[in-house]
Amino acid sequence: MDKIILEGMSFYAYHGALKAENEIGQIFLVDLELSLDLSEAGESDDLKKTVHYGEVFEIVKEIMENKPVQLIEHLAERIAKQIFSNYNRVLETKVKITKNNPPIPGHYQGVGIEIVRTR
Numbered sequence: 001m002d003k004i005i006l007e008g009m010s011f012y013a014y015h016g017a018l019k020a021e022n023e024i025g026q027i028f029l030v031d032l033e034l035s036l037d038l039s040e041a042g043e044s045d046d047l048k049k050t051v052h053y054g055e056v057f058e059i060v061k062e063i064m065e066n067k068p069v070q071l072i073e074h075l076a077e078r079i080a081k082q083i084f085s086n087y088n089r090v091l092e093t094k095v096k097i098t099k100n101n102p103p104i105p106g107h108y109q110g111v112g113i114e115i116v117r118t119r
């Protein structure tokens with residue numbers, strides 16, 4: 001299946017289970033993969049036959065920069081639901097959200113989750 005990919009989106013936000021995260025905030029990295037048929041858009045060269053990835057970015061931004069929540073799973077779920085609601089063409093959505101510097105002692109590149117939802 002073809003994919004639209006938005007990779008390395010970053011947002012400063014205040015999500016987290018710890019009060020410190022809600023007060024200080026941190027950077028969240030979001031990767032998104034939308035599975036859909038891109039052949040019609042490829043053949044027609046018509047933007048209406050695909051999903052505008054700039055619009056998708058704004059959907060993610062609105063959710064990531066909105067009211068703080070505890071879990072990044074909740075953010076990922078909201079993003080997937082909104083994508084399916086806005087775009088009937090999308091058959092599957094993969095959302096990966098990472099925190100590179102959470103207040104968790106230790107040496108690591110990042111911590112995060114990835115969900116895959118199918119229509």
Ligand SMILES: Nc1nc2c(c(=O)[nH]1)N=C([C@H](O)[C@@H](O)CO)CN2
Binds near residue numbers: 018102113
């Ligand atoms: N599966 C998850 N585990 C944890 C999350 C999360 O969102 N999903 N969040 C936290 C805290 O906010 C952490 O970032 C700071 O202690 C812990 N585990």
